[in-house]
Amino acid sequence: MKNVKWTFLFFLTTFISLGATAQKSDIEAVKQTLDSYKQKIESLDTSGVAQLFVADSKVIEQAKDEGTISHYLEHHLGPELKDFKSFKFSNYKVDVQLNGAYAYSTESYIYTIILKDGKEIRSQGFATSLLQKIKGQWKIVQTHSSFRKAR
Numbered sequence: 001m002k003n004v005k006w007t008f009l010f011f012l013t014t015f016i017s018l019g020a021t022a023q024k025s026d027i028e029a030v031k032q033t034l035d036s037y038k039q040k041i042e043s044l045d046t047s048g049v050a051q052l053f054v055a056d057s058k059v060i061e062q063a064k065d066e067g068t069i070s071h072y073l074e075h076h077l078g079p080e081l082k083d084f085k086s087f088k089f090s091n092y093k094v095d096v097q098l099n100g101a102y103a104y105s106t107e108s109y110i111y112t113i114i115l116k117d118g119k120e121i122r123s124q125g126f127a128t129s130l131l132q133k134i135k136g137q138w139k140i141v142q143t144h145s146s147f148r149k150a151r
Contacts, residue, residue, distance in 0.1 A: 026138070027096045030103040030131055033138045038089055044081045046073045053140045054132065060144040069140070085114040103131040103138060110150050123147040 033052055040049050053069040066072040081087070092109045106128050113121040127145040131138045 023098055026098055026103070026133070030096045030098075030105060030138045031094055033131060033140065034094060034105060034107065034129065037140070038092070041077075041081070042087050042089060044084055044087060046078050046081065049073060054134070057140060058142040060142070062146055083115055085116050085118075086112075087114075088112050101133045103133075105129045105131065111147075122150040124150045 037049060037052050040046060040052075050069050050073065055068070055070075057069045059066040059069055059072040061072075061076070066076055088111065090110045090112070092107065094105060094107045097104045107126065109125050111123055111125055113123075115121070125145060125147040127143055129143040130141045132141050133139075
């Protein structure tokens, strides 16, 4: 009987340990997806951004539905980035919660934009996103960001 009890405890702790490792790995993968999006914005380059999102994604910015990521890139972010000399994030913090094949994130940050004419825009931003794990890849389903002038 003692062997059965120890065998059960061994498998239980192994299972819990493997689950915690898998969860940590998924959290890091979600963070990597969000970081890839942030890096693309900082590089002022939208190529490859759509692959970080599901095709029928929803982008909401400042209480405005911007449509799918493809629409947002073509009609908003893409043209906007062409007017920027630089775009940098700082004080970046991210929190990720997992629920099966879905992840929920919150991001807070300061961003500084330098326009081509030299004007500086500094804002405090916050974003919430829903991601889904599809075929082993974390994709952004919906993101909502807002900002205000940084203090």
